[in-house]
Amino acid sequence: MTGQILIAQFRRDIGDVSSTVDERQIRQKSHDFHWYSPVLTPQLQNCMADVVVQPRSEEEIAAVIAAAVKYRIPITVRGGGTGNYGQSVPLKGGVLVDMTGFNKIMAVEPGIVRTQAGATIGGALEAALATGQQLMMYPSTLTSATVGGYLGGGFAGIGSVRHGIIRESGMIQSLKIMTIEETPRILTLSGSDVGFVFHSWGTTGIILETQLKLVPAETWIDCIATFPTYGDVIAFGNAAFASDLDMFLLSAVERRFAPYYKRLSQYFDGNRDAMFSMVKESDVDRYFALAATFNGHRSMAVSEAESNAAKLRRIHTTAFNHTTLMALQVDRAWTYLQVVMPNPYEPKLVEEQMRRFGDEVLMHHEYTKEKGRCRIGGLPLIRYTTEQRLNEIMRSFEADGCVLNNPHIFKLEDGGRFDPEGRKMAFRASVDPLGLLNPGKLRSVS
Ligand SMILES: Cc1cc2nc3c(=O)[nH]c(=O)nc-3n(C[C@H](O)[C@H](O)C(O)COP(=O)(O)OP(=O)(O)OC[C@H]3O[C@@H](n4cnc5c(N)ncnc54)[C@H](O)[C@@H]3O)c2cc1C
Numbered sequence: 001m002t003g004q005i006l007i008a009q010f011r012r013d014i015g016d017v018s019s020t021v022d023e024r025q026i027r028q029k030s031h032d033f034h035w036y037s038p039v040l041t042p043q044l045q046n047c048m049a050d051v052v053v054q055p056r057s058e059e060e061i062a063a064v065i066a067a068a069v070k071y072r073i074p075i076t077v078r079g080g081g082t083g084n085y086g087q088s089v090p091l092k093g094g095v096l097v098d099m100t101g102f103n104k105i106m107a108v109e110p111g112i113v114r115t116q117a118g119a120t121i122g123g124a125l126e127a128a129l130a131t132g133q134q135l136m137m138y139p140s141t142l143t144s145a146t147v148g149g150y151l152g153g154g155f156a157g158i159g160s161v162r163h164g165i166i167r168e169s170g171m172i173q174s175l176k177i178m179t180i181e182e183t184p185r186i187l188t189l190s191g192s193d194v195g196f197v198f199h200s201w202g203t204t205g206i207i208l209e210t211q212l213k214l215v216p217a218e219t220w221i222d223c224i225a226t227f228p229t230y231g232d233v234i235a236f237g238n239a240a241f242a243s244d245l246d247m248f249l250l251s252a253v254e255r256r257f258a259p260y261y262k263r264l265s266q267y268f269d270g271n272r273d274a275m276f277s278m279v280k281e282s283d284v285d286r287y288f289a290l291a292a293t294f295n296g297h298r299s300m301a302v303s304e305a306e307s308n309a310a311k312l313r314r315i316h317t318t319a320f321n322h323t324t325l326m327a328l329q330v331d332r333a334w335t336y337l338q339v340v341m342p343n344p345y346e347p348k349l350v351e352e353q354m355r356r357f358g359d360e361v362l363m364h365h366e367y368t369k370e371k372g373r374c375r376i377g378g379l380p381l382i383r384y385t386t387e388q389r390l391n392e393i394m395r396s397f398e399a400d401g402c403v404l405n406n407p408h409i410f411k412l413e414d415g416g417r418f419d420p421e422g423r424k425m426a427f428r429a430s431v432d433p434l435g436l437l438n439p440g441k442l443r444s445v446s
Contacts, residue, residue: 002050002073002094010095011051013067018054018101026052029078029096034086036324038335038384039408044086049076049096056101058178058186058208065184065206068095074439075180077202079118079149082141084321086410087153087201091440097206099148108133111214112173117148117207124212133214136163136171140322148207151175151198156377158278158316160368161241161250163215168370171213172198177205180432187431196427201412202438203445204424205431219281220248222307222315224264224300225291226272230254230354230363231347233273234376236294238344241367241374245287246280250367251319254354257362257381260326263313267300274299276315320379323364327381335408337394339378341365342401349400359383361393378402411443 011019020026030048034040050073055061068075074094081088090096099118105127106114113135115124122142125135137159139145145154151172156165163169174190175197186208189197197204227233233252240250258270268274275296279287281303288298307314318326324336342349345365354363362381369375382393387408394404405415419425425444429435435445 002071004050006071006073007050010067010071010073013070014053014060014063017060017063018056020052021050026050026096029081029098030090032078032081032083032086032088033321034084034089034410036084036321036328036335037408039387039390040086040410044089044091044410047086047089047091048093049090050093052096052098054098054101058102061097061102061178061206061208062184064095064097065178065180066182068436069180069182069434072434072436075436076438077148077152077206079146079152080120080141080144081149082139082145083149083153083201084407085201085415087441088149088438089410090438091410094436099146099206102208103146106209108214112211113214114209114211115147116209118146121145121147121150128214129217132217134217135159136169136213136215137166138316140317140320142316147210147212151207151210152200152202155199156320156366156368158249158319160366162246162248162369164369164372165375167195167198173211173213175207175211176209177207177431179205180434180437196424200424200428201441203412203432203441204428204437206437218246218248219303220278221281221284222300222302222304222312223277223279223284223287224267224315225275225277225288225296226268226299227274227291227294227296228272229351230273231351232294232296233275234345234347234350234365236275236291236296237365237367237376238374239294240275240277240287240290243290245283245290247283247287248278248280249276249316249319251276251315251323252363252365252367253323254363257323257327257364260323260330261313261318263311264300264318272297276318278315320366324379324381327362333384334381335384335390337378337380337382337390337397338405338407339380339397340403340405341376341378343374343376345374345376353397353400356396357393410441412441413443
């Protein structure tokens with residue numbers, strides 16, 4: 001917590017920049033989707049900023065940083081607040097910088113969109129589509145997540161089966177960031193240097209602007225294929241990934257998820273397991289022909305217009321952590337895990353895991369690409385009882401050769417995706433020498 005007098009001095013220094021100390025607004029902006037985790041909730045629920053600011057220009061962001069540095073006040077940056085691990089929760093109070101007021105789509109050119117960091121991903125996608133282009137990928141939270149938040153906290157998304165995970169997709173062309181110094185500097189990063197800031201959970205400079213690569217827009221059809229067993233779904237997923245089918249999403253869920261898919265219940269009724277996909281219009285028939293070779297039925301194939309007219313749920317809002325959200329909206333006793341499956345992932349392993357865990361675990365897998373190979377990320381639902389049991393389930397997946405990216409942690413290094421060579425850490429120190437940015441998120445920085 002920062003003292004009230006210091007906060008008052010800080011607010012005086014930032015002049016006209018919008019700021020509030022209203023308790024309700026502070027509480028709302030100090031939390032994200034860490035409530036998915038019954039382990040994180042008690043640890044983070046009382047963490048609160050002392051003041052929330054909403055800058056609208058580069059100059060205002062610089063004024064906020066300069067004043068915070070002058071008074072040594074911690075700074076936590078927030079986009080849409082859809083992160084799952086308390087990424088934008090201010091562990092040590094201080095200033096919460098809400099970036100959503102800094103939200104212009106600056107330019108759309110052939111192959112490129114330039115945005116301010118607080119623009120929503122959905123806004124960037126819409127602007128690209130208006131020029132016959134599209135983003136390479138996006139999170140299922142695209143209407144509320146910001147571009148800066150996705151690059152600061154995200155990992156993959158809808159489109160990653162086609163273009164790979166964000167880190168290696170080439171999607172981030174360049175980033176403009178501001179340093180955390182009394183006289184803030186602006187740096188432009190490109191090439192592999194964007195990796196210093198990507199997925200650093202807001203600990204490494206404030207992203208001001210992004211330049212993202214665009215690809216030609218395609219017409220994607222929302223498809224559901226259903227199968228007699230979940231092993232068949234996985235066998236089909238493996239074959240579809242290895243084929244030349246053009247797909248933007250390949251998301252497998254078992255039949256016990258059906259009660260959570262109300263607006264698609266006529267196509268996914270709980271009698272069969274399912275693959276939810278976005279398939280290029282010209283490949284839809286071949287997609288279902290391949291599914292048929294694994295006992296798959298064509299259950300649904302609708303265009304965006306048909307889906308909207310029938311008031312169906314769009315497929316991209318059923319995938320990744322939206323699958324988890326749909327279940328949690330009905331039953332808060334669920335939580336989840338993030339598990340990378342062994343490659344190749346044999347259908348008999350998932351069937352064995354389903355037998356082993358019974359009603360305690362429901363299976364959901366997202367197909368993505370990493371280093372050109374299939375990367376199957378499991379986001380299984382877990383019926384939560386105790387932290388000890390949750391840990392036992394994790395160890396059981398690991399014994400099968402799976403790799404855990406534990407979502408029940410709030411230290412960046414513990415997620416298993418951080419900087420083994422220390423280059424990120426060295427860069428971080430150079431742009432935030434006092435360690436004021438999102439303090440407490442890095443185990444290696446107090
Ligand atoms: C229902 C649901 C579905 C999801 N689906 C996906 C998915 O498909 N793929 C995926 O990767 N993630 C997914 N996520 C996680 C989350 O949506 C993504 O991490 C994301 O896009 C966050 O954007 P945001 O604007 O909400 O960021 P926030 O939650 O506000 O912030 C995320 C992190 O980025 C930092 N940050 C924010 N803005 C800046 C900035 N301008 N400069 C520097 N750092 C900044 C924050 O400090 C924080 O550490 C999902 C989450 C939910 C709840």
